[in-house]
Amino acid sequence: MSPSIVVLANLTATAAHAARYAAVLGEPLQARLILLHHYSEVAPDPELVTMTATTTYRSQAEMDAALQSLTQQLPASTQVLASTRAEVELVAEAVERYHPLLLAMGASTESSLLDLLWQNQALRDTHWPILAIPEAAPAPRIPRRIALAVDANSFTLNEASKALAPLLASWQATYIVIHAEAPHEQQAFPGQRALATVRLSQLLPPDTALELYEEVNLPPAEGIVQAVKDVQADLLVLIVRPHSFVGQLFHRSITAQVLRESRIPVLLLPAQDQSTPRWLARLT
Numbered sequence: 571m572s573p574s575i576v577v578l579a580n581l582t583a584t585a586a587h588a589a590r591y592a593a594v595l596g597e598p599l600q601a602r603l604i605l606l607h608h609y610s611e612v613a614p615d616p617e618l619v620t621m622t623a624t625t626t627y628r629s630q631a632e633m634d635a636a637l638q639s640l641t642q643q644l645p646a647s648t649q650v651l652a653s654t655r656a657e658v659e660l661v662a663e664a665v666e667r668y669h670p671l672l673l674a675m676g677a678s679t680e681s682s683l684l685d686l687l688w689q690n691q692a693l694r695d696t697h698w699p700i701l702a703i704p705e706a707a708p709a710p711r712i713p714r715r716i717a718l719a720v721d722a723n724s725f726t727l728n729e730a731s732k733a734l735a736p737l738l739a740s741w742q743a744t745y746i747v748i749h750a751e752a753p754h755e756q757q758a759f760p761g762q763r764a765l766a767t768v769r770l771s772q773l774l775p776p777d778t779a780l781e782l783y784e785e786v787n788l789p790p791a792e793g794i795v796q797a798v799k800d801v802q803a804d805l806l807v808l809i810v811r812p813h814s815f816v817g818q819l820f821h822r823s824i825t826a827q828v829l830r831e832s833r834i835p836v837l838l839l840p841a842q843d844q845s846t847p848r849w850l851a852r853l854t
Contacts, residue, residue: 572602573596573601573670573736574596574601574602574603574604574670574671575670575672575673575674576604576606576664576670576673576674577589577603577604577673577674578661578673578675579605579637579650580607584676584677584705587676587705588676588703589603589640589644589648589674590643591674592674592701593648593710594710594711595710595713595737595741596671596737597645597712598712598737598740598741599736599737599740601646601671602648603641603647603648604648604668605637605640605641605650605651606651606660607637607651607653608653608656608660637652665696670698671733671737672700672737672837673698673699673700674701674702674703675700676704677705697728697730698730699730699731700838701837702832702835702836704832706833707834707835708804708834711804712741712743713741713803713835714744715744715801715802715804715805716745716746716804716805716806717746717747717794717797718747718768718773718807719749719750719794719797719806719807720748720749720767721750722749722761723767724767725771726841727840727841728841728842731773731839732771732773734773734839735772735773735775738773738774744779745768745774745778745779746781746783747764747768747780747781747782748785748797748801749782749785750784750789750791750792750793761784762782773839783797783801790824791827791828794824795832798832798834804834804835805835805836805837806837807836807839808836809839809841810825810838825838
């Protein structure tokens with residue numbers, strides 16, 4: 571099966587931008603795009619407007635036509651998967667059927683990447699790599715400077731994250747490991763430890779040259795945001811530890827703060843979690 575990228579799609583400019591971005595990123599591996607659309611009929615005023623079956627059918631037909639039109643504008647082989655089923659079920663089906671490299675979504679200027687993740691249970695529950703693309707992100711292109719923000723603590727990527735290695739290698743980018751020192755951090759040479767954890771993760775080929783950027787004067791989240799600007803990164807990679815997806819990611823974690831402020835695409839890579847769903851373990 572050829573590699574694929576699943577994109578949460580609707581008819582907004584934000585979603586179209588995300589689809590174009592995903593198409594460009596997957597181009598080196600000739601990845602297919604799967605545009606995932608959940609039909610959701612919302613009447614302007616439920617008290618005044620009744621949606622008939624005919625109206626619903628016409629609306630869905632118009633949506634199908636618009637999505638098919640979008641596929642013709644994308645520089646990748648693209649298909650549409652649309653359904654009235656619950657979005658959680660639709661995303662789970664797409665992951666199980668296509669084993670995508672990642673799930674991609676766009677975020678409008680009215681909401682942060684964090685807000686979008688918080689609202690979308692379907693994405694959070696997959697424990698699959700997620701590419702979140704702000705509406706304000708630059709025009710799509712293969713990333714040339716990729717920042718990987720990690721601390722000095724060890725981590726092990728889950729199998730879905732490890733499967734991204736060929737895609738990251740295909741971009742032939744410069745990789746900068748960002749270490750923003752945490753309060754009361756007492757480990758010796760934390761920046762070098764951060765480099766070592768990235769090498770041990772098997773995310774990048776063993777001979778990949780890694781640059782190190784250390785920020786010691788700002789709190790970790792602010793340090794990462796500032797470092798991304800300083801190194802002129804066009805993509806940020808964050809490691810999402812098991813507890814973050816269900817709890818601290820949406821409250822006080824460094825990941826949450828960075829997602830609120832990011833103006834470039836953010837790739838979230840889940841680390842191993844003992845609570846990983848059994849169906850995911852079977853896929854990998």
